[in-house]
Amino acid sequence: MSGVSGAGACVLRVRGLSIQLGGRPILRDVNLTLAEAETLVVLGSSGCGKSTLLKCLAGLLRPAAGTVAVSGSVAGPISLYLDQEPLLFEHLNVFENAAFALRLRRTAEAEVRREVGQLLELTGLESEVRKSVWQLSGGQKQRLAFVRALLARPRLLLMDEPFASLDAQTRLKMQAIFRSLAEQHQMTTVFVTHDVREALTLGTVFGRLVGGGYRDYGCRAEFIADPETGVREELDLWDGIRWAD
Amino acid sequence: MRSGSRSAGGVIGRCVLLLSVGVLCVLPYVVLVWLSCGSGWEWPRLVPLRLDGVAWQRAFSGSNGRAAWQGAGLSLAVAVCSTVWGLLISRCWSESGSGRFRVLLYLPLLTSPAIAAGCLFDLMARIQLAGSWLGVFLVQSVYGTSFAAVLFAGVREPSSWRREQLVRTLGGGDVAVWRHVVLPDVRGLLPLCLFQTALLSWLDYGLTTVVGGGRVQTLTMRLFSQIREGGVSQAAASSLLLTVPALVALLLLRWRDEGAVMTTGGPGLTGGLRRELERM
Numbered sequence: 001m002s003g004v005s006g007a008g009a010c011v012l013r014v015r016g017l018s019i020q021l022g023g024r025p026i027l028r029d030v031n032l033t034l035a036e037a038e039t040l041v042v043l044g045s046s047g048c049g050k051s052t053l054l055k056c057l058a059g060l061l062r063p064a065a066g067t068v069a070v071s072g073s074v075a076g077p078i079s080l081y082l083d084q085e086p087l088l089f090e091h092l093n094v095f096e097n098a099a100f101a102l103r104l105r106r107t108a109e110a111e112v113r114r115e116v117g118q119l120l121e122l123t124g125l126e127s128e129v130r131k132s133v134w135q136l137s138g139g140q141k142q143r144l145a146f147v148r149a150l151l152a153r154p155r156l157l158l159m160d161e162p163f164a165s166l167d168a169q170t171r172l173k174m175q176a177i178f179r180s181l182a183e184q185h186q187m188t189t190v191f192v193t194h195d196v197r198e199a200l201t202l203g204t205v206f207g208r209l210v211g212g213g214y215r216d217y218g219c220r221a222e223f224i225a226d227p228e229t230g231v232r233e234e235l236d237l238w239d240g241i242r243w244a245d
Numbered sequence: 246m247r248s249g250s251r252s253a254g255g256v257i258g259r260c261v262l263l264l265s266v267g268v269l270c271v272l273p274y275v276v277l278v279w280l281s282c283g284s285g286w287e288w289p290r291l292v293p294l295r296l297d298g299v300a301w302q303r304a305f306s307g308s309n310g311r312a313a314w315q316g317a318g319l320s321l322a323v324a325v326c327s328t329v330w331g332l333l334i335s336r337c338w339s340e341s342g343s344g345r346f347r348v349l350l351y352l353p354l355l356t357s358p359a360i361a362a363g364c365l366f367d368l369m370a371r372i373q374l375a376g377s378w379l380g381v382f383l384v385q386s387v388y389g390t391s392f393a394a395v396l397f398a399g400v401r402e403p404s405s406w407r408r409e410q411l412v413r414t415l416g417g418g419d420v421a422v423w424r425h426v427v428l429p430d431v432r433g434l435l436p437l438c439l440f441q442t443a444l445l446s447w448l449d450y451g452l453t454t455v456v457g458g459g460r461v462q463t464l465t466m467r468l469f470s471q472i473r474e475g476g477v478s479q480a481a482a483s484s485l486l487l488t489v490p491a492l493v494a495l496l497l498l499r500w501r502d503e504g505a506v507m508t509t510g511g512p513g514l515t516g517g518l519r520r521e522l523e524r525m
Contacts, residue, residue, distance in 0.1 A: 104417050
């Protein structure tokens with residue numbers, strides 16, 4: 001089985017990927033594929049190698065074996081890696097941070113204003129355009145980083161638990177924003193998390209890292225039904241709490 | 246009642262202490278101003294015969310004035326070159342991550358400049374750098390560059406590398422990396438580095454004496470000559486003149502920081518330091 005549920009072109013193909021850090025094997029023989037506009041959620045416990053996998057897909061780590069292929073033509077970068085640290089530029093205001101990739105590509109000013117304005121409005125940042133980055137809250141910074149990533153038009157977006165450091169309410173908002181914008185802009189994303197609810201909320205295809213290996217699921221039902229994911233357990237727990245109230 | 250008298254006593258004690266420290270800090274400058282404004286001051290008189298501005302007139306003219314301008318030009322050149330080279334070297338150091346490279350950078354700071362210059366004087370004379378402005382500039386720049394490189398290297402954070410990667414991933418080249426990562430990271434330190442390396446040159450005596458061989462005349466060199474010649478008033482005026490660039494630079498740095506606080510609400514360099522001290 002492969003992580004392809006839709007009929008879109010294949011964007012990501014990973015074959016026989018093995019990763020070692022300091023001579024220690026982290027991941028062995030990972031195989032996955034991802035179609036266009038899909039969001040692959042990779043679930044795993046802390047320390048199982050989720051971030052390592054993502055960094056390898058981003059080209060930040062060299063694998064010990066195997067291949068990673070990202071296909072398709074790109075206007076922007078082939079892949080873009082996002083994690084909990086927004087990495088915003090403090091000398092630029094909110095607008096210029098969002099427009100960063102467009103400015104590097106020398107996009108026409110009118111188009112920059114239109115695209116940036118649209119996304120800032122969608123993410124609720126339209127009133128903050130002239131502010132400095134240090135004046136934003138944690139959630140606002142994450143939203144801005146996400147806007148910047150979208151405007152960069154990467155072929156593949158790699159998200160490493162970007163909402164983990166946010167409070168519950170802000171995290172829910174960010175998940176809703178991500179889902180909406182990913183659908184709207186047909187983003188192809190690999191999203192790693194250890195949060196089961198986040199996985200179910202955001203994913204269209206699912207995979208799990210366990211014991212250094214990777215297992216993918218054909219559909220959401222299969223993912224939920226697998227007792228090793230802990231999804232059914234958690235859903236039952238929340239159901240129990242809700243009925244108790 | 247007892248606690249009230251203890252706190253009053255504490256306040257008075259603190260005031261006395263602050264006043265003493267203030268007087269001790271200010272007193273040398275008061276004496277220098279007094280010395281520089283008098284002439285015909287015979288031993289063992291406590292006050293000069295007349296108060297005039299002769300020493301100050303001479304301070305800005307003739308060989309003294311020329312030495313001051315030349316010294317200022319040398320300091321500016323050393324400051325700019327040391328800062329630029331130091332920044333470039335600190336990047337190489339950060340990229341290499343080599344401990345040996347770090348040792349090399351610290352080497353000049355471990356030795357006394359005057360002694361090092363004395364040891365190298367013979368070589369410098371053979372390559373015709375001794376007794377020249379170029380020789381003094383080069384040797385001072387070695388120390389300035391070492392200082393600057395260590396200063397800038399301390400600013401690098403793990404996020405700096407990640408932001409550089411991000412800029413390159415988004416399509417930026419070296420210019421974009423310098424513009425959006427390197428220079429913003431060191432922006433607060435640039436004026437400080439320029440100031441410190443300029444001061445290093447402006448106030449230097451040992452290096453300039455050894456390498457300059459008496460041919461390179463800066464205001465510091467003139468000051469020591471005046472002291473040796475017994476020109477107390479002239480030396481006092483030269484001493485005060487030596488402090489002027491440092492005072493101006495400190496005021497400019499302070500105004501810049503206060504301006505940063507007012508316009509952005511963020512801390513300036515001194516504002517940030519002040520906050521940390523208050524927290525302690």
